[in-house]
Amino acid sequence: xxxxxxxxxxxxxxxxxxxxxxxxxxxxxxxxxxxxxxxxxxxxxxxxxxxxxxxxxxxxxxxxxxxxxxxxxxxxxxxxxxxxxxxxxxxxxxxxxxxxxxxxxxxxxxxxxxxxxxxxxxxxxxxxxxxxxxxxxxxxxxxxxxxxxxxxxxxxxxxxxxxxxxxxxxxxxxxxxxxxxxxxxxxxxxxxxxxxxxxxxxxxxxxxxxxxxxxxxxxxxxxxxxxxxxxxxxxxxxxxxxxxxxxxxxxxxxxxxxxxxxxxxxxxxxxxxxxxxxxxxxxxxxxxxxxxxxxxxxxxxxxxxxxxxxxxxxxxxxxxxxxxxxxxxxxxxxxxxxxxxxxxxxxxxxxxxxxxxxxxxxxxxxxxxxxxxxxxxxxxxxxxxxxxxxxxxxxxxxxxxxxxxxxxxxxxxxxxxxxxxxxxxxxxxxxxxxxxxxxxxxxxxxxxxxxxxxxxxxxxxxxxxxxxxxxxxxxxxxxxxxxxxxxxxxxxxxxxxxxxxxxxxxxxxxxxxxxxxxxxxxxxxxxxxxxxxxxxxxxxxxxxxxxxxxxxxxxxxxxxxxxxxxxxxxxxxxxxxxxxxxxxxxxxxxxxxxxxxxxxxxxxxxxxxxxx
Amino acid sequence: xxxxxxxxxxxxxxxxxxxxxxxxxxxxxxxxxxxxxxxxxxxxxxxxxxxxxxxxxxxxxxxxxxxxxxxxxxxxxxxxxxxxxxxxxxxxxxxxxxxxxxxxxxxxxxxxxxxxxxxxxxxxxxxxxxxxxxxxxxxxxxxxxxxxxxxxxxxxxxxxxxxxxxxxxxxxxxxxxxxxxxxxxxxxxxxxxxxxxxxxxxxxxxxxxxxxxxxxxxxxxxxxxxxxxxxxxxxxxxxxxxxxxxxxxxxxxxxxxxxxxxxxxxxxxxxxxxxxxx
Numbered sequence: 001x002x003x004x005x006x007x008x009x010x011x012x013x014x015x016x017x018x019x020x021x022x023x024x025x026x027x028x029x030x031x032x033x034x035x036x037x038x039x040x041x042x043x044x045x046x047x048x049x050x051x052x053x054x055x056x057x058x059x060x061x062x063x064x065x066x067x068x069x070x071x072x073x074x075x076x077x078x079x080x081x082x083x084x085x086x087x088x089x090x091x092x093x094x095x096x097x098x099x100x101x102x103x104x105x106x107x108x109x110x111x112x113x114x115x116x117x118x119x120x121x122x123x124x125x126x127x128x129x130x131x132x133x134x135x136x137x138x139x140x141x142x143x144x145x146x147x148x149x150x151x152x153x154x155x156x157x158x159x160x161x162x163x164x165x166x167x168x169x170x171x172x173x174x175x176x177x178x179x180x181x182x183x184x185x186x187x188x189x190x191x192x193x194x195x196x197x198x199x200x201x202x203x204x205x206x207x208x209x210x211x212x213x214x215x216x217x218x219x220x221x222x223x224x225x226x227x228x229x230x231x232x233x234x235x236x237x238x239x240x241x242x243x244x245x246x247x248x249x250x251x252x253x254x255x256x257x258x259x260x261x262x263x264x265x266x267x268x269x270x271x272x273x274x275x276x277x278x279x280x281x282x283x284x285x286x287x288x289x290x291x292x293x294x295x296x297x298x299x300x301x302x303x304x305x306x307x308x309x310x311x312x313x314x315x316x317x318x319x320x321x322x323x324x325x326x327x328x329x330x331x332x333x334x335x336x337x338x339x340x341x342x343x344x345x346x347x348x349x350x351x352x353x354x355x356x357x358x359x360x361x362x363x364x365x366x367x368x369x370x371x372x373x374x375x376x377x378x379x380x381x382x383x384x385x386x387x388x389x390x391x392x393x394x395x396x397x398x399x400x401x402x403x404x405x406x407x408x409x410x411x412x413x414x415x416x417x418x419x420x421x422x423x424x425x426x427x428x429x430x431x432x433x434x435x436x437x438x439x440x441x442x443x444x445x446x447x448x449x450x451x452x453x454x455x456x457x458x459x460x461x462x463x464x465x466x467x468x469x470x471x472x473x474x475x476x477x478x479x480x481x482x483x484x485x486x487x488x489x490x491x492x493x494x495x496x497x498x499x500x501x502x503x504x505x506x507x508x509x510x511x512x513x514x515x516x517x518x519x520x521x522x523x524x525x526x527x528x529x530x531x532x533x534x535x536x537x538x539x540x541x542x543x544x545x546x547x548x549x550x551x552x553x554x555x556x557x558x559x560x561x562x563x564x565x566x567x568x569x570x571x572x573x574x575x576x577x578x579x580x581x582x583x584x585x586x587x588x589x590x591x592x593x594x595x596x597x598x599x600x601x602x603x604x605x606x607x608x609x610x611x612x
Numbered sequence: 613x614x615x616x617x618x619x620x621x622x623x624x625x626x627x628x629x630x631x632x633x634x635x636x637x638x639x640x641x642x643x644x645x646x647x648x649x650x651x652x653x654x655x656x657x658x659x660x661x662x663x664x665x666x667x668x669x670x671x672x673x674x675x676x677x678x679x680x681x682x683x684x685x686x687x688x689x690x691x692x693x694x695x696x697x698x699x700x701x702x703x704x705x706x707x708x709x710x711x712x713x714x715x716x717x718x719x720x721x722x723x724x725x726x727x728x729x730x731x732x733x734x735x736x737x738x739x740x741x742x743x744x745x746x747x748x749x750x751x752x753x754x755x756x757x758x759x760x761x762x763x764x765x766x767x768x769x770x771x772x773x774x775x776x777x778x779x780x781x782x783x784x785x786x787x788x789x790x791x792x793x794x795x796x797x798x799x800x801x802x803x804x805x806x807x808x809x810x811x812x813x814x815x816x817x818x819x820x821x822x823x824x825x826x827x828x829x830x831x832x833x834x835x836x837x838x839x840x841x842x843x844x845x846x847x848x849x850x851x852x853x854x855x856x857x858x859x860x861x862x863x864x865x866x867x868x869x870x871x872x873x874x875x876x877x878x879x880x881x882x883x884x885x886x887x888x889x890x
Contacts, residue, residue, distance in 0.1 A: 178800075181800035274755060323676075326686065330689070356815070381694075384665060387673070389685035394677050416654060422647055423654060423712055429839060490636065494637065495805075502846055502847075
């Protein structure tokens with residue numbers, strides 16, 4: 001029982017255990033925090049190796065499990081991209097590289113990176129680890145369901161990778177899986193491959209829904225006392241909003257995958273019109289291929305923001321901590337995240353301007369798409385305005401943040417090209433599109449992931465990652481990736497179409513042979529540079545510099561656990577009590593350049609805190 | 613220090629690359645030069661924002677990197693600044709959207725004098741059909757397609773008889789005469805795309821899609837399939853030859869019509885039956 005509340009009898013009567021104060025200052029009315037409304041959460045503590053580390057119900061362990069499995073899958077995606085670049089830069093060099101294999105690698109690379117790597121890593125990985133810690137909960141609200149969520153993901157990945165070993169190999173229909181092509185002969189993996197892909201996606205969505213419910217309800221119901229919604233770190237806002245999007249968007253993918261499986265296995269015709277194949281009319285008729293595209297992109301576009309919003313949130317926190325300055329325009333940042341999330345459901349058909357849908361849709365979707373640029377631009381301004389007059393630590397975390405700003409602004413602006421319907425016409429289905437989305441939702445979120453790894457590794461492992469190796473990792477990745485994707489836009493201007501196994505001697509590309517070789521070499525280097533991180537982690541896990549408590553002098557709750565790394569239950573005997581937002585850096589009058597969220601106002605009475 | 617310099621060089625390098633790039637668009641060969649102009653406009657506005665944001669960031673890195681004795685400014689919000697930035701951005705976005713929509717409006721409204729061309733796609737090839745003297749294409753059905761009727765023309769449709777059939781992946785077009793490309797596919801998605809014309813649209817099995825352009829340069833161009841259509845996608849090429857009216861008319865004269873084909877087949881069949889009788 002904290003001293004802070006002794007003078008308030010109602011609180012004592014209402015809540016007998018879960019009250020704690022952040023410090024030992026003198027209690028005043030200013031320190032009053034509403035009492036807890038529910039009893040503390042009971043947790044299942046694992047006893048054996050299996051219940052502690054494998055079928056574990058601790059969100060932090062589940063977060064790390066998600067992280068490791070997503071990274072493992074991501075490395076497979078990376079290797080596939082190497083093989084693709086090998087073919088594009090040096091055609092004919094690898095004897096095993098047939099067109100079939102090339103298209104299979106393209107497909108698996110795309111699907112792995114978007115769904116099984118980025119989505120799983122941001123929401124499953126960072127979401128699980130950070131949400132309970134950042135909102136001051138002991139764990140996710142449904143720990144058992146959370147465990148099942150991870151193992152569903154595990155099975156989904158296993159099914160996905162199993163498709164490499166079935167007759168015909170994995171599907172080679174492009175990550176968009178467009179029918180009729182996806183389930184017809186003429187596309188690699190049209191039988192087994194596409195079936196396993198659909199099953200894997202269905203499992204992923206099911207598992208993800210279990211995790212997603214956890215993230216939402218934990219944020220809505222399990223925040224600690226004083227943690228109002230508008231005091232949450234932007235990381236939580238980003239992951240929370242992204243999860244809402246995922247809950248609404250993934251069902252469209254699930255339905256699409258299910259209907260296509262029925263077309264494939266039972267011979268229904270949801271997406272299949274009358275088709276003539278090798279001189280014979282197939283037993284399909286009346287279906288609409290464009291219907292699938294609508295379903296796919298109704299998922300697919302929000303999916304971009306399912307990846308981007310957590311990245312926005314995390315980067316805001318990283319910049320703020322390492323610039324020693326509050327995030328500029330916090331409320332604007334929150335509303336921008338929510339606004340972008342809402343708008344993202346009204347822009348999907350900008351992927352379909354030249355799909356053959358009614359062309360009049362173009363006017364609507366171009367307008368909504370460009371409107372979304374406004375809140376996005378506001379976020380960018382607020383990031384750089386956070387740097388303005390900050391006290392910027394140029395450590396590895398900050399480097400990734402700066403790299404993110406450059407790549408994200410670059411990719412965001414090429415998005416305005418593609419969103420603006422008639423500009424999209426010459427550029428769609430060319431390398432410009434590939435360059436754009438890799439820059440904006442490949443490299444930019446990767447910068448965030450890396451920044452986040454260097455930032456939170458001391459919390460997870462209790463030790464710092466090696467700064468020197470980190471700098472090598474950053475510069476190789478940033479400069480390398482930028483020199484892959486920046487020039488690639490210009491291939492798109494020439495008119496080089498995407499998904500071409502080989503260009504022959506088309507007049508458009510003979511001039512670009514040198515560029516393709518250069519891009520491939522850069523891709524090999526960037527890919528290899530990622531192993532520096534793996535080496536760094538292995539090396540510092542045992543021998544790194546010990547981090548201790550709150551090594552970055554951050555304000556937010558995750559750094560304020562009694563033990564580092566936090567143990568199961570996070571908070572020891574008492575849940576923390578929150579008195580302010582997560583960004584009180586460099587407050588005038590304060591002794592240090594940060595005031596933690598748990599510091600009661602009475603302790604810092606002489607400071608000029610504007611927002612609490 | 614070196615961090616700011618490297619980031620500055622990245623920005624500078626991007627601008628220089630854009631100015632001096634040997635890789636840029638092909639000369640436009642259709643009426644869609646306006647698309648290029650909108651791209652150029654987007655480059656100016658978007659590129660300006662990119663440079664401004666990144667240089668501001670580089671400036672901050674130089675000016676505000678960590679010093680122990682300094683404290684960062686404490687200023688959670690600045691309503692006025694946020695308002696100015698919001699409106700300026702909205703204005704910039706509107707300036708980009710307006711020309712984009714104007715050109716799209718032209719793109720979806722086909723001029724009345726455009727010649728219709730039926731572009732039929734399959735895995736993996738193209739063939740073309742032009743209207744005959746009646747100026748109209750006959751209607752088609754996928755199930756009608758066979759060796760004797762390669763386009764699947766409905767035999768009871770009188771407009772179909774004089775249709776000009778070009779069973780080749782190369783088609784000739786008349787210079788300065790708008791064409792409406794009617795796309796259809798008998799199997800999967802395809803996309804008939806000539807980079808110099810800028811325009812494109814998917815061919816979707818089950819429906820007929822369209823777009824239009826007016827070629828304005830005489831010459832030969834390569835057709836590429838721009839929508840992934842299976843393992844032969846990259847090899848699905850075709851050609852366009854844009855000619856002046858005189859040459860085009862000569863070429864058109866030599867092409868076979870559907871009734872020619874039917875007549876030829878009847879002769880063949882008659883000969884076959886004769887042979888059989890003997």
